[in-house]
Structure formats: C-alpha cells, structure tokens
Amino acid sequence: MAEIDCLHQDKLIRIEGRTPLHGSVRVQGSKNAVLPILAACLLIQGKCVIRNCPIITDVSYMLRLLECAGCEIEQKGNVVTIDALGLREYRLPGKYVRKMRSSVILIGAMLGRVQEVGIEYPGGCVIGERPIDLHLKGLLALGADIAIEGNYIHAEAKKLKGADIVFPFSSVGATQNVILASVLAEGETRIQNAAREPEIDTLCTFLRMAGADIEGIGTSRLVIRGVKTLHPIEYDVVSDRIVAGTYLLATAASRGSICLKEAPIEHMNCILQILRAMGCDIVVRQEQQEIELRCGKKIRNLPLVETDIYPGFPTDLQSLLLVTAITAEGELMLKESIFSGRFKIVEELRRMGAYIREDGSQVMISGGTELTGRNVIARELRGGAALVTAGIVAEGMTTIVGTCYINRGYEDIVRDFKMLGALIDWMDR
Numbered sequence: 001m002a003e004i005d006c007l008h009q010d011k012l013i014r015i016e017g018r019t020p021l022h023g024s025v026r027v028q029g030s031k032n033a034v035l036p037i038l039a040a041c042l043l044i045q046g047k048c049v050i051r052n053c054p055i056i057t058d059v060s061y062m063l064r065l066l067e068c069a070g071c072e073i074e075q076k077g078n079v080v081t082i083d084a085l086g087l088r089e090y091r092l093p094g095k096y097v098r099k100m101r102s103s104v105i106l107i108g109a110m111l112g113r114v115q116e117v118g119i120e121y122p123g124g125c126v127i128g129e130r131p132i133d134l135h136l137k138g139l140l141a142l143g144a145d146i147a148i149e150g151n152y153i154h155a156e157a158k159k160l161k162g163a164d165i166v167f168p169f170s171s172v173g174a175t176q177n178v179i180l181a182s183v184l185a186e187g188e189t190r191i192q193n194a195a196r197e198p199e200i201d202t203l204c205t206f207l208r209m210a211g212a213d214i215e216g217i218g219t220s221r222l223v224i225r226g227v228k229t230l231h232p233i234e235y236d237v238v239s240d241r242i243v244a245g246t247y248l249l250a251t252a253a254s255r256g257s258i259c260l261k262e263a264p265i266e267h268m269n270c271i272l273q274i275l276r277a278m279g280c281d282i283v284v285r286q287e288q289q290e291i292e293l294r295c296g297k298k299i300r301n302l303p304l305v306e307t308d309i310y311p312g313f314p315t316d317l318q319s320l321l322l323v324t325a326i327t328a329e330g331e332l333m334l335k336e337s338i339f340s341g342r343f344k345i346v347e348e349l350r351r352m353g354a355y356i357r358e359d360g361s362q363v364m365i366s367g368g369t370e371l372t373g374r375n376v377i378a379r380e381l382r383g384g385a386a387l388v389t390a391g392i393v394a395e396g397m398t399t400i401v402g403t404c405y406i407n408r409g410y411e412d413i414v415r416d417f418k419m420l421g422a423l424i425d426w427m428d429r
Helices: 031-043 057-068 101-114 133-141 172-182 198-209 241-254 269-278 315-327 345-351 381-393 413-419
Strands: 011-016 022-026 047-051 072-076 079-083 116-120 145-149 152-156 164-166 188-192 213-215 221-225 234-236 257-261 281-285 290-294 304-306 331-335 356-359 362-366 375-377 397-401 423-428
Touching (some): 022 413, 031 047, 031 057, 031 101, 031 172, 057 072, 057 101, 101 133, 101 152, 101 172, 133 145, 133 164, 133 172, 172 188, 172 198, 172 221, 241 257, 241 290, 241 315, 241 381, 269 281, 269 315, 315 331, 315 381, 345 381, 375 381, 381 413, 381 423, 413 423
Parallel strands (some): 022 257, 047 234, 304 331, 375 397
Antiparallel strands (some): 011 397, 011 423, 047 079, 116 152, 188 221, 213 221, 257 290, 281 290, 331 362
C-alpha cells in the first residue's frame, strides 16, 4: 500500500449557502463497524474479504497498521482482502497509531494472535477525556501483563484465560478489546455491562461466522467460550448510521427532502423519533432499505435532548443536531453525557451568528437564527461535518479548513452533498 494521508490533502471546502437539499444518496459502509472487524482479521490465519468497506482515512491507517504487522492487503474500491497468515511483527508504528483512536483495539487482537503487542497511546479526535483504563483492566483480567512507560504500552500473555469481567460503565472500545482477546483464549469469558452498540453486534457476528463461540449478542451480557482457531470468511459491512443521521439532519436544517439508500434502518430509531417530533415527515421502506425525509418550511425544537449510549441519541450526532436546532423555532437544551469537551464547534457557530449559551456539559440553543458564511475551522470529525451543514444553510460563502478530520469518517462529503444539490466543492489552499 502507498503512504497514506488525507484523501483530499490540504484541501478546503467552500460552500455557497441557502440551497435546500433534495435528492437521493447511498449510505456508505460504517466506520465504527469496520475498524474492529479489520482488527479481528488478525485473529484469522488466512484471507478474509471485507465488502462495503468505506474509503476513509481511518480505514487506510488501520490497513497500514495491519500491513506493518505482516498482513498482505489488497484493496479494490470498497472491497478489501486481508491475509493475516504471515503476521509476525508485534510492534506497531506510532505514526499510524497516533492518527486514530480505534488503534487501541489492536491490543486485544494482537494478544489473541501472537500474545504480545507494543503500541503507543492511541490518537484520533480530541473530544475530551477518553482514557483506556477499562481496556487494560479487562485485558489484565484475562491474564495479560501490561507495562506502561510514558506514552508506550507493552502487553504480553503466555496464555490468555477466560474470566468474569464486570465493566463499571458501558464502553464500546473496552468491550471490543476484551472480545478480541477472549475468542481464542482458554475457557469461558463472561462480560457484564457490555456495550450494546450495533458495532459490537457486527463484530460478534463477524467472529461467529469465522467460528467463534459467542452468546448474548445484542445484550449487555456476553459469554465467550474460547476456540482453538478461526477460519477465513467474506463479510459485508453494515451501512453507517452516523453518516445516515448526518444527511438526515442536514436535510432538515436546509428544509429539503432526501431519500437515503442502503440505510441502516434498524439502528436509527432514536434519530428518526427526534426528527419526527421536530416536524419532519419520514417514510421508512424496510424491504428497500430506504428512508425518505421531507421537511417543510418550519420545524420546532424539542425542549431537551441528551446524548446517551445506544439505543439513545448518539454523541456523534450531537453537533449535527445543534446546527439543525439553530434553524428551528424555539429553544433546545442539549446535554452531552458521553464525552467532555465536545462543544468545540460552538465558537465557530457563534462566529456565523448563532446564539448559544454554554454551561459545562450542556448548551442552550436559541432557534430561528440566520447564519452567515465565514471562514471556519474543523477541529474534529463530526464537528467538521456539522460545519459543512452550517455552511449549507448559511447566507453567503463558507470556507472550512481542517477537512482531514472530516475525511476520517466520510468517503467524500462534498460528493454526497453535491448529489443533493448543495453548491459545494473542494478547493486548493
């Protein structure tokens, strides 16, 4: 694989606003589902074929890490083939680990396959404190020895053994790490208070198809009985519920209409309920995997929305809802209960004319405000997508820098919004 950087390196996004979105768009494969699946391929001595794999920089960095560990990688569009038979290197290069938070789940996968890993503290978006204490405690319970020196983690385990693990609170990453480490461990592992996000279900389903023995998928109690080996499989990645929510909220903010194709309908109940309550007309076609949204001239804010673990309102859509609320009637109290420091977008939206009062982990948005285009800075993935939405509904020209954050999770947000009629393009610096 070639050296990796942003898909649109050093590009800006420029938007001429006040154009309602109309049309249809296909929802890409899920970023949060595919990354742990790619990590799980390390456990399989042979070729796995992953279809509907999104072409985003986080996937590129993960594939680069797998390649550095000794895997053979072939990528043709949205189809990736991973042959982990020759896995040999346990030390993972920091220049890729530092690029994304999800690199942390390689600890469990590497321990499960080669019983050793050397890795720096993971990177990714800066959205408040995101410690990995639960990850390490879970791996320690399975028999790993872990040493931390500065920013470097070294873990090894001559033999992983099943254990009872009770998480004090639900953690997606910690749950994934323990699953990855335990499927080839000796004995039975029981996880209490396991995360219930769809990305956990897809990881477990992938592993079961490969021969893992896992019970309790979809619940907060997982039972994993270690097996000797896993076998190669082919797997289709589920569509991205956060990308789907992004386009629905952007369409509502612009007072347009959209048909989402290949939508992950079963994972979107909460956001659909909120949009309906705000006044959007929504039709769900389950068999066709389509969601159609139409939004009239007026929508109204709900009094309160609070982020929560699945199946609650996802923190990854919080900044998108914030932008939509600015255009609606009335006030919205938006509480962030998952991550601290996730209101970095507020400063940029105020510069565009929004009236937002911030108080610790919550903000009060006064709706009915006209936004004006400005030069703004994306500082994290979902906030960057929200700034694109703000530019679409604002009067005049908006220019966004920091677009490499957006490319971490969206195949081509400019392409997709163009398909919906937005006056948007990539621009050289």
